[in-house]
Amino acid sequence: MTRYEFVARAHAEGYSPPKEVTFAPSTRSEPHTHDQLSFVYVVAGTFILNTDRAAPAYQPGETCLLDANVAHAEEAGPQGATILVARKSGRVAETG
Template identity: 40%
Template sequence: MPNSFETFKSVALAEGFDEVLERVWAPGTVLEEHTHPFAVKAKVVQGEMWLTVGGETQHIKPGELFELERGVPHAERYGPEGATYWVARLN
């Protein structure tokens, strides 16, 4: 499991992802159901989030990964400390 952003980025690019960035979310942010025009693989590095896909909610904490295919409807909710994650996108 990559422990630095640069390692996460180099592994993701080697896996075929074409964009890698860090996302920082404010405490208590809620994103209602939406989709993305890209697939994602992300690692939470600070704070916590809840990801809801198909009616099932996953609580994701630091060090944990999540993945979503392009176009999958989902909702996101961020904890009282917000959250930071590294995300690789496949456009």
């Protein structure tokens, strides 16, 4: 996926306008949660999303979804990471 495609998809699916976030090399945030669904696109570097279930590493052009209220820590690879993140109310697998 390209940056343009990510922004277009986020808009079409009702997410907030994406915000760019940069992480310094080899850093990791404290565990925390967000009260909204997060749609993430990796612009540069390696972005690692640590949860109690896994710690997948995402590369430029890859995306991931993180449900609201899931404890996680964001981590950057040795070259750092830059991501775009868009958020909205809801869950990945809503049932109706």
